[in-house]
Amino acid sequence: MEVTQTRAALQESLAKLKKAGSTVALVPTMGALHDGHISLINEAKKEADIVVCSIFVNPTQFTDPKDLEKYPRPLEHDINMLKKAGCDVVFMPSVKEMYPDFPKPEDWYIDLGEAEFLLEGEFRKGHYQGVTQIVYKLFKVVEPDIALFGQKDFQQVLMIKTMVQKLDLPVKIITCPIIREKEGLAMSSRNVHLSEKDRKNALVLSRSLQYIKDNYNTLDINALLEQAKQMIIATEHVELDYLTIANGETLHPLKQKALKNVVALVAAKVGETRLIDNMIIN
């Protein structure tokens, strides 16, 4: 496995590995890897000849400086995990490599539609401009045929698909299912910040989503949402940002039940750590 830190080194590595007709998959990450990330690498290996994983804690998508500062960066652990998983090339650039004029902001704006401003976009203003900015840059350097993202960041996948469509980028986007801990907590790099107590309390997120899924066919939608919200509100040290049952394409809250394309999404602060989760209902 080659570990590269500059665009030039990455492109050199890729040129060495590529044979006529080789396909390239990109798995973009912010590091602090766990089995959720490895499931993306495994899927990438099935789908393409060469697998590139990027590790870059992208400053332009953070809206809370403290969140950026304390984002975990266990680089050696990450490299070992990627080696074991059979990744071919790691790209871990510096901030200056990706944004030469940093901290001066670069020009970037893409119209991502109304959904940009809902849910995560409401609580982390400008977040998806930062996400699309870096994903676009990574696509330009790696030139992947496919890129893989986790359903855990449901809205992120929608935003990236919108960018790919609007800019007519030749990259196929694959969404991979959420990998969970045994008790249901969605794996996330930020879980390392949870105390043992927080971890227990955080289970209410996946449980409330499962409650919605299990009762979707029998309960009225408002009652369902209210009961699931109550489960969260009643849990100690959990501060709810949103819980919604929405259309999976527009992210608009459902006014009445639909037979397809329904997703429940949640975000909450558990202790000091903000977590998100979602579950496809049908």
Ligand SMILES: Nc1ncnc2c1ncn2[C@@H]1O[C@H](COP(=O)(O)OP(=O)(O)OP(=O)(O)O)[C@@H](O)[C@H]1O
């Ligand atoms: N539990 C998971 N199952 C499947 N994919 C996941 C999971 N967690 C993260 N991913 C995906 O891995 C990619 C990289 O995500 P990222 O590095 O931000 O990790 P993360 O665990 O989501 O961290 P955090 O949410 O704390 O920032 C994203 O496409 C994300 O959706």
Ligand SMILES: CC(C)(CO)[C@@H](O)C(=O)[O-]
């Ligand atoms: C896609 C991504 C790597 C862009 O920084 C990040 O948002 C993430 O890890 O989900």
Ligand code: BAL
């Ligand atoms: N996994 C999404 C990246 C973020 O929270 O900034």
